[in-house]
Every structure is written in C-alpha cells, then in structure tokens.
Amino acid sequence: MKKFIHDFEVTRNIHITDDYFALNLKCPVSLPDMLPGQFAEVLVGNSATTYLRRPISIYDTNYDTNELSLLIKKVGDGTIALSKLKEGDILNLVYPLGNTFSMPQGENALLICGGVGIAPMLLLAKLLHSKGYNPDILIGGRTSADIIEPGKYEPYGEVFITTDDGSAGEKGMVTQHSLFTEKIKSYSIIYACGPDPMMKAVARVAASHQIPCEISLENTMACGIGACLCCVVETIDGNKTTCVDGPVFDTRTLKL
Amino acid sequence: MLDLSVNVHKLLLKNPVMSASGTFGYGPEFDDFMDVNRLGGILTKACTSKNRDGNRYPRMAETPSGMLNSVGLQNKGVDYFIDVIYPKISHYNTHIIVNVSDSTVEGYMEVAEKLNPLEKITGIELNISCPNVKEGGMAFGTSCPMAGAVTKAVRGVYNKTMIVKLSPNVTNIAEIAKAVEDEGADSVSVINTLLGMAIDAEKRRPVLSTITGGLSGPAIKPVALRMVWQVSKAVKIPVIGLGGISNATDAIEFLLAGATAIQVGTANFVDPQVCIKILDGIEEYCSRHGITDIKELIGALES
Ligand SMILES: Cc1cc2nc3c(=O)[nH]c(=O)nc-3n(C[C@H](O)[C@H](O)[C@H](O)COP(=O)(O)OP(=O)(O)OC[C@H]3O[C@@H](n4cnc5c(N)ncnc54)[C@H](O)[C@@H]3O)c2cc1C
Ligand SMILES: Cc1cc2nc3c(=O)[nH]c(=O)nc-3n(C[C@H](O)[C@H](O)[C@H](O)COP(=O)(O)O)c2cc1C
Ligand code: FES
Numbered sequence A: 001m002k003k004f005i006h007d008f009e010v011t012r013n014i015h016i017t018d019d020y021f022a023l024n025l026k027c028p029v030s031l032p033d034m035l036p037g038q039f040a041e042v043l044v045g046n047s048a049t050t051y052l053r054r055p056i057s058i059y060d061t062n063y064d065t066n067e068l069s070l071l072i073k074k075v076g077d078g079t080i081a082l083s084k085l086k087e088g089d090i091l092n093l094v095y096p097l098g099n100t101f102s103m104p105q106g107e108n109a110l111l112i113c114g115g116v117g118i119a120p121m122l123l124l125a126k127l128l129h130s131k132g133y134n135p136d137i138l139i140g141g142r143t144s145a146d147i148i149e150p151g152k153y154e155p156y157g158e159v160f161i162t163t164d165d166g167s168a169g170e171k172g173m174v175t176q177h178s179l180f181t182e183k184i185k186s187y188s189i190i191y192a193c194g195p196d197p198m199m200k201a202v203a204r205v206a207a208s209h210q211i212p213c214e215i216s217l218e219n220t221m222a223c224g225i226g227a228c229l230c231c232v233v234e235t236i237d238g239n240k241t242t243c244v245d246g247p248v249f250d251t252r253t254l255k256l
Numbered sequence B: 001m002l003d004l005s006v007n008v009h010k011l012l013l014k015n016p017v018m019s020a021s022g023t024f025g026y027g028p029e030f031d032d033f034m035d036v037n038r039l040g041g042i043l044t045k046a047c048t049s050k051n052r053d054g055n056r057y058p059r060m061a062e063t064p065s066g067m068l069n070s071v072g073l074q075n076k077g078v079d080y081f082i083d084v085i086y087p088k089i090s091h092y093n094t095h096i097i098v099n100v101s102d103s104t105v106e107g108y109m110e111v112a113e114k115l116n117p118l119e120k121i122t123g124i125e126l127n128i129s130c131p132n133v134k135e136g137g138m139a140f141g142t143s144c145p146m147a148g149a150v151t152k153a154v155r156g157v158y159n160k161t162m163i164v165k166l167s168p169n170v171t172n173i174a175e176i177a178k179a180v181e182d183e184g185a186d187s188v189s190v191i192n193t194l195l196g197m198a199i200d201a202e203k204r205r206p207v208l209s210t211i212t213g214g215l216s217g218p219a220i221k222p223v224a225l226r227m228v229w230q231v232s233k234a235v236k237i238p239v240i241g242l243g244g245i246s247n248a249t250d251a252i253e254f255l256l257a258g259a260t261a262i263q264v265g266t267a268n269f270v271d272p273q274v275c276i277k278i279l280d281g282i283e284e285y286c287s288r289h290g291i292t293d294i295k296e297l298i299g300a301l302e303s
Helices: A077-084 A121-130 A150-156 A194-207 B080-089 B105-115 B137-143 B143-156 B174-181 B218-234 B248-256 B274-288
Strands: A003-015 A021-026 A039-042 A054-057 A060-062 A067-073 A088-096 A106-113 A138-139 A160-164 A187-193 A213-216 A232-235 A238-240 A248-250 B006-008 B010-014 B017-019 B041-043 B060-063 B066-069 B094-101 B120-125 B163-167 B187-190 B196-198 B212-216 B240-241 B259-264
Touching: A021 A077, A021 A088, A021 B120, A021 B259, A054 B066, A067 A077, A088 B080, A106 A121, A106 A194, A121 A150, A138 A150, A150 A160, A160 B143, A187 A194, A194 A213, A194 B196, A213 A232, A248 B080, B006 B259, B017 B143, B017 B274, B041 B060, B066 B218, B080 B105, B094 B105, B094 B163, B105 B143, B137 B143, B143 B174, B174 B187, B174 B218, B187 B259, B212 B218, B218 B240, B218 B248, B248 B274, B259 B274
Parallel strands: A106 A138, A106 A187, A138 A160, A187 A213, B017 B041, B017 B259, B041 B094, B094 B120, B120 B163, B163 B187, B187 B240, B240 B259
Antiparallel strands: A003 A021, A003 A088, A021 A067, A039 A054, A039 A088, A060 A067, A213 A248, A232 A238, B006 B010, B060 B066, B066 B212, B196 B212
C-alpha cells in the first residue's frame, strides 16, 4: 500500500477522561484507504523532549469528510504534548503503515481489548460487521476509568466488559470472563490488543482451544517504515519488523 | 547554472547528499516519499558474510535530540543481498554503495570480493566502527594497526571505490584516518555512532538489551563536525561527513569543515523527505551566496 506524508488539521480534540483523549484530523487531500490495525507515525512538534515520531493506531475514519481520528493515552511527554493540540493546529502524519488483521475462517469472532488497545479494534469491528459478522467485543481494564467509549462498539457487535476491581462489568481479568467458559468454542478467531501480559494470556488460552489468535504489538519504533530494524519481534522465521511485517501477528508464529 | 556535482574518488556524485547506512533500508522504503534517484548516493544497511539476526529487542532508546540503537548488523548475508535485494535496487539511477561489515578480516574480504562484480554497486563502505557487535565491528576501528590491516586486506580483493567508515569512539580520529589512507582507502566516512547508554530509573534496568548502544541524531552533530574538520586536515582523500545532519544548514557546515559529501541518517526517521529538503536547501544557499560550484564550499571555512 502506498504511504503518504500529510499535514492534517486538528478539527477537534476530545477530552474523554483525564488519561484519554481523541484527535479528529482533517486530511488536506482525499483520505487514502486505510485498513484495521494500521497506524500513523505522528510528528510531535510541540514537545522539546520528543525527537522521534510516535506510532498511533488509526482509530476511526470518515471518507466523506476526509477525517480520521486517533485515540491516545497520555503516558509521557509526547502524548501529553499531543493532548494540548487545539482546533486549527497542524499535525504531520506518515501513514498508513503496517499490515492488517485476517478475516475469520468461520462464523464468529472475539475481539479483546485492554486499555488503549481498543484503538485498532474499532475499524476491525466495523469491517467485520460490514462483512456480515456479529463479533463479540470484550473490553478489559483495571477500573471502570479504563473502559473507554464502549458505546462506540455497540453498533458492530455485542460488547462485554471486565475490570480487575469489578467497578464495571465482570470482575477479573479478560481471560476470566464468562465468555471463555460459555462461548469460547464458537469463535473461529480471536483478535487482541492491549498490555503484553494480557495478550500473552489470551494467546495461551486461544492455543489451548486451538483457535487462531492475532495480536497487535506496540513495540517502540524509530522509523515506522522498515528502514531501521529497531522494532523487531522474534518469530519462528527469525526477526520480523513490527512496523512493516506487523503490528498484527498470528500468535502461532511468535516466540512469546 | 549551479554545479552540485562532487567527486568521491572515482565516483562522480550528482550532488553531495547521500543517505546513511542503517537509516534508509535499501532505498525502496523511501520510494513513496521521494524520488530516490535525486540523491547523490544510497548507503545500504550493513551487509555481512553470513545471515545475522542482530541483537534482541529492545534495540532503541530515544535520547535528548537523538537516539541510541543496538540493532547489531541484522541482515540476511551477502549471498541473499546479491540474489534477492540487488535486483530490486539495481534500477536506481544513483550510486549504490554497500556498507560492509563482519567480525573477521576474512569475512570483510568475502563480502567485498562477492560485491566487486556487481555493476550497479559502484563502491563499498567498510564499517569498522559498529559499536553493537560483540566481536569485530568497532574493535577494527579503534586501533590503527587493526584499521590498517582490514583496509589493506579488502583493498587486495576490491578494485572499485572503497570508503572506510570511522569510529568516533577513539582519542585521535585523525591517526586512524591516516592509517586507512596509507593502506589504500579511497575515502573516509566520519562518523559512526558514539557509544552511549540509557537507564530506566523506574525499573532500575538498562533500556537496551545490550546495555550500551550507538548514539546518533542532532545530539552528536558538534562532535561529528569537529572530527570531520580534524580528519580533513589530516588526509588527502575525500572525507564524507555525517552525524546529526537534519537540514541544509547542517550539511553546509560539514562541507565548510572539509567534507566533500555528506550523509543523512537518523533525520530520515523524523522526516522521510528530509534528504530532498536538504538538497533543495543547499541549492537555495548557493544561489543566496552567489556560488556556482558547490566544490567552492568544501573546506572553505574562514578563520
Ligand atoms: C503500532 C502501534 C500502535 C499504537 N497505537 C496507539 C494508540 O492508538 N494510542 C495510544 O495512545 N498509543 C498507541 N501506541 C503506543 C504509543 O506509541 C506510545 O504510548 C507513545 O509512543 C508514547 O510516547 P510518549 O512520548 O508519550 O511516552 P514516552 O516518554 O516515550 O514513554 C513514557 C512511558 O511509556 C512507555 N512506553 C513508550 N512507548 C510504549 C509502547 N509502545 N508500549 C508500551 N509502553 C510504552 C515508556 O517505556 C515510558 O515508561 C501504539 C504503538 C504502536 C507501536
Ligand atoms: C538504527 C540505525 C542503524 C544503523 N546501522 C548502521 C549500519 O548498519 N552500518 C553503519 O555503518 N552505520 C550504521 N548506523 C550509523 C549511521 O549510518 C550514522 O553513522 C550515524 O547514525 C550518525 O549519523 P546520524 O546522526 O545522521 O544518524 C546506524 C544508525 C542507526 C540510527
Ligand atoms: S521502526 Fe524502523 S524498522 Fe520498524
């Protein structure tokens, strides 16, 4: 897929919680096609301590208005600087980067998201829905404050929630959710994005039921376009780049 | 008409702007962002005699105005380069210079000998300065006898343009430059990365899997500029300057310090079009200063 570099205009900066915000960005030309799982390398111009671009998933797209949105969690100087952007500010993106998820080989699919790991899952849920699937979407967090915009997913599947402290949905980790006892056999594929321990736990459960599992990795990157080899992950075929060969990997190919 | 061409030994570069090894893939990675043919040359990712997996992740740490890397020469080896990569890049209408590395003198010789017949590979750059491998690498570049020996050995099997890339992790870089000039280097690239380290205080752990890594980016520019200046006074062969170059002004500074050509590295990650912007900016500088031949600027530092 052809990659682009464009100056986007910030059309909205939406405060979601103290930790999360979303940026709506307008493309100066027609928005190119983007696939679920793909990301942008964002140039953080307003942070003196942020030198490299930051990889951020494409959260949502609107081809009618040529807008895309990013869902971002504040974790350090770069993301905090992005949270301060205002309407009319310019943000330079290199995009769309990386690969995408594969489509289910059977009827049902389970999407599992932890924290900001929900970002790449919205486009996936939309695509699955448009192809006639009705996926289950399981969103996990430590507390209810980590469950971001679950309503956004409701049009595209059935949404389930877990929190470590039980403040929303079922109490416990995602892999302890009742879906794993009641419906697990009905899934032909599981997709997951979230913290590493969560994805590893999901991968183990999927493997034990012989269900294909695809996860989206968040390795640190320098270039995002396969030029530096900084972002590698160990696979059964040697080191692969997370930015070009990923970020989506079939867990059976990874040395987890 | 502005003449931007420069000569690096037998290589006539259409302009002095090249991409630095390990930061530009093999070229096609940047096709969507620029016309790669406009560059004076492309320096490929390191090529070694055998397949190398490189170091374990994490291999990168951001630093103030730069980054540390410990990629460790990951590549599939020279035979794969010749069979698979070369056909995909041989259409470029610019100099393709392969960065050659290994852990033994015999390894360097093997790679150079195999690359010698490739028509579109018009030169090699001996990387005797990689800080990220356990054996060889930087060790070759930090002592005059070692640097001289590997240069001499490769000279014996390679008859096109041979550039030697020097390590800044030495006390007297000019001495090393002279040692490789004496053994037949046609040019030197100055500098590779500076050995550095990053620590995650919260976890009390090193950030990189290798603990130490190579520092690059704007943070190293003053050091690189100083070394280019020292080396260009010490040797007669052309010096290629690099280290932190991010814009046309940086590039001009390196030419003034004595570099015949320059390479752009880490800046490609921040702006994948930066090489072309630097090229355009050099033209603009020349027209502003009434310069008709870029060669007038080489070593033209006034004091
Ligand atoms: C393909 C991909 C897609 C991503 N999508 C999103 C997204 O949609 N929304 C979003 O908010 N974030 C996303 N991330 C993560 C995001 O890139 C990082 O959070 C961001 O780079 C941090 O920058 P910073 O300057 O704020 O923090 P830094 O100052 O760089 O780091 C602050 C702290 O966060 C940790 N950290 C930094 N990067 C990561 C990372 N990649 N994973 C885990 N911890 C990290 C650091 O170790 C440090 O402790 C994605 C990452 C990748 C690789
Ligand atoms: C990710 C990365 C990989 C690199 N790989 C190589 C390499 O394979 N061979 C080499 O000679 N230099 C390598 N270098 C060093 C650069 O070519 C260059 O000498 C150095 O980064 C300084 O220039 P810069 O500050 O413009 O990046 C690498 C640098 C980086 C950042
Ligand atoms: S971030 Fe450079 S290769 Fe992936």
